[in-house]
Every structure is written in C-alpha cells, then in structure tokens.
Amino acid sequence: MKDSESTEKLISRIANDDPTAFELLFQQFHKRVYAFAITLVPTTQDAEEIVQNVFIAIWNQRKHLSISASFISYLFGIVRHMVYESVQKKLQHEAFVEYFLEHNQEYSFITEEEVLFRELEETLQKLIQNLPERRREIFVLSRIEGLSYKEISAKLGISENTVDTQIRHALSYLRNKFV
Secondary structure (H helix, E strand, O other): OEEEEEEEEHHHHHHHHHHHHHHHHHHHHHHHHHHHOOOOOOOOHHHHHHHHHHHHHHHOOHHHHHHHOHHHHHHHOOOOOOHHHHHHHHHHHEEEEEHHHHHHHHOOOOOOOOOOHHHHHHHHHHHHHOOHHHHHHHHHHHHHHHOHHHHHHHOOOOOHHHHHHHHHHHHHHHHHHOO
16 A cells, blocks of 8 residues: 555545544654754754644644645645744734834833843844855745745746755754854
C-alpha cells in the first residue's frame, strides 16, 4: 500500500471522527512538520507549538478537508500560514505600542522591557541590513510588507522556490546571529 493511499484512507477515517486514525496520521507526519517548522521559527518551543496547532487545525477541519496536492505539502502550507500570522500579529502589536507611545505622551514612561525590545529591534534591523541586497529585498517584502511568496515572485520576476529559498536563508542567518 502506498503512503498516499494510506494517508487518504486515514483522512477519510478522520473525517468520520476516528481518533485512532488521527493518532496514526500524527505519528506519520509530526516529525516532518516539526523539522519544517523549526526552519521558520527561532525556538524549539515555537516549532512544537506550531506542530500542535497544525494538527489541532487538521482535527477541527476534519469534516471539510480537501487536499489536492500531497498531504505533506498541505501541512507545510498550514505551517507557513501560522508563521505568517504570528509575524503579522507581532508586527501589529509593535505598531500599536509605538503608536500608543507616540500619541500618549503622559504614558510614555519607558520600562526596562521596552528598552530591551527596542535594542533587539535595532539589532534585528542592522542584521537585516547585512543581508545580501536581493535576499534583504525579498525578506522585507515577505516579513515586513506581508506579501505572499506568489506576490513577491510576480513583483520581482523570480520563482516562488527562489523566494522560499531566500527567506529560509535569511531566517537561518537571523536565527544564528540572534542566538
């Protein structure tokens, strides 16, 4: 029996609320999902949380799963989406804090955490500036401006695989320098 056939059968069983099938699916794919997630996030704890959330999402959507590509590609897409949402939330939070501090001077006392955060942010900006020009451009379009790989690919006239590779290299560089 091929992996794809057994995966399809497991997905079908999961759609019928079979927790044993879900456990088998988890055992079959969780290591690969973790290995992919750890390339996108800075800590093992973040990667473990993403793995947990991916499989929670699979279980919650079990009645409506429609997978046209390979299942692992589908899982990786969920991981990318979760990482993207996490970054977006962080950026929105940072923007809110900055706006609040700028427009509410009476509350603009700076805590030690804010000082540390700003120092980290400055360090991150310097590290981003040290990336090769094209990699930096791709990284900024993805992580700062929030464009999808497809949008970046179209805008820069490069393949989505190139975008993905450049993002991976940038994240790896940043993780290594931030440690």
